[in-house]
Amino acid sequence: GPLTIILKKKKIVPDILTANGDTVGIRIPDNEIARKLIKYAGVPIATPSANISGKSSGINLQDIKKEFKNKVDYYVEDKQISTGVSSTIVKIENGIPKILREGNITKKEIEKALKCVSK
DSSP, rough: OEEEEEOOOOOSGGGGGGGTTTEEEEEEOOOHHHHHHHHHSSOOOOOOOOOOOTTTOOHHHHHHHHHHHHHHHHOOOOOOOOOOOEEEEEETTTTTEEEEOSSSHOOOHHHHHHOOOOO
8 A cells, every 4th residue: 555664864865855854755656657657767766745745635636736836847647546545654763663644554554564574
């Protein structure tokens, strides 16, 4: 499902990707088109969210275009039905996961998955 993991960035990560912050968000998309674009590129892709910071994400192309106006060169429309539920965001600090936002992936599911991970 849609998941964003926030980690302490390494020096190899350019400051422009993190707005000069010390963390970087790694997004695992729950979208076939996004996954195909990443696979086709053969490298990670740096992208922003489909919303202005602090505002909720649009759930259809018309809402997103209205919010961004002419700040975006191209849009790729997907007819996949969106639930409007945001991704789950987990921040890892000192090896300890903290859920910042619970979305489609629940706290219970994350706890279950973490029990399966060996140290």
